[in-house]
Each structure stands twice: as C-alpha cells, then as structure tokens.
C-alpha cells in the first residue's frame with residue numbers, strides 16, 4: 019500500500035448516514051482509514067462504524083472521552099468491543115488515563131483481538147494562545163501540548179492528537195514509537211474554516227506526524243476522490 023494511504027485518515031463529519039455511506043463508497047479505492055467523530059456517531063447511532071467494519075476499513079473512533087475515571091474506563095471498554103483501530107480520550111488526570119490504557123489491554127486480550135491505540139487529545143487545533151489564556155491555562159499551545167503529551171506517555175497511552183506545528187517537539191520528547199495524529203491539515207489554498215493552527219499534508223509528515231486527519235478539504239471538495247488522491251500523492255512525494 020502507498021505510504022500516503024497509510025497516513026491519511028478522512029474525517030466523516032456529517033450527520034447524514036446515507037451521505038457518509040456514499041462518501042465511503044466513493045473513496046473506497048483511495049482511502050483506508052476513516053475517522054468517525056461525535057456528529058456522525060450520534061446521528062448514525064454507530065451505524066457508520068458497522069458499515070466501515072463490513073468494508074474492512076480501519077476505524078478511528080474520535081469521541082474524545084472526558085469524564086470521571088470510572089466512566090472513561092467503561093466507555094473505552096465498550097469502544098474496544100466495537101473492534102476499532104484507534105480511540106481518543108482527552109489528556110486529563112493520570113488516574114483516568116492509566117485506567118483507560120489498562121482496560122483497553124484487558125478487554126482486547128479477553129476478546130482475543132488487537133488492542134486499539136488509545137490516544138490523548140492535547141490541545142484542539144481550533145484553540146489559540148488567547149483561548150488558552152481565557153480559560154486559565156498557564157502557557158502557550160505548544161508548551162501545553164508538549165506537557166500533556168509527556169503526561170499521556172507517562173500514563174501509558176499509545177500517542178496523542180496534536181497540531182502538526184508542535185509534533186516535532188512531541189516526537190523529541192516522547193520518542194519515535196509514540197503515535198502522533200495531526201488534524202488541522204489544509205492543502206495549499208483550501209479554506210481553513212474554524213481551524214487556527216493549520217499545516218499542509220507534506221509539512222505535517224515532514225514535521226513528524228505519523229498520521230494526518232483531513233475532513234472538509236476532502237469531504238467538501240467538488241471532487242473528494244481527486245482531493246484525497248492528491249493528498250496521498252503529496253505525502254508519497256515526501257518519502258521519495
């Protein structure tokens with residue numbers, strides 16, 4: 019498989035199940051990994067996950083759990099039973115993160131399936147330094163993302179979601195084997211929407227992103243297949 023295909027995750031951010039299915043069908047040959055987030059998961063009542071499983075696609079379940087340790091642990095346990103490839107939780111207290119990492123291991127081994135990767139959201143790519151300041155965080159987006167990545171690693175999470183702007187420093191701090199998932203990706207000239215810290219696909223992988231998450235630049239493109247294929251080619255060109 020082309021390296022670009024292994025590194026591209028398409029975010030199916032739609033509340034319309036039929037539309038999600040049409041998009042997955044049209045991207046069938048070009049995309050292997052799909053992200054199902056809150057909007058689609060709630061609206062489709064999880065049906066898109068079942069559809070992707072039927073199609074033997076890799077699923078990134080991005081529900082960004084953030085709650086008390088017992089609730090987070092139970093949610094992760096249920097998500098493991100869904101047979102997904104990767105799950106997000108928010109980076110928060112060590113206890114919640116440790117329990118999530120532990121339960122994922124136990125449940126996957128009980129079911130005899132591969133353990134999904136558990137990754138922690140550091141700082142959303144739609145958040146700016148001013149936003150962090152306003153909610154009382156001490157430090158800028160980069161400092162806080164690096165600090166949270168180190169905490170996630172110490173709690174035995176498999177990796178983090180972070181901006182491709184700070185991913186290099188996170189790789190330096192947490193090591194090459196630590197999964198780095200980078201959203202906020204915009205191919206040159208595309209509309210940035212509500213994202214504030216955007217990076218191009220090739221810059222992101224050069225900076226150290228293991229995988230990139232792309233939503234609107236593909237899903238709202240006039241030709242989503244072409245948009246996805248151009249991104250795959252752009253990533254491939256970095257490794258030539």
Ligand code: C5P
Pocket residue numbers: 029031055139140141142143144179180181201202203211213231232233234235
């Ligand atoms: O459409 P766009 O490419 O901006 O979509 C980015 C996706 O990545 C969205 O589904 C969003 O929820 C997700 N995401 C993000 N920033 C994070 C974590 C996830 O934009 N830090």
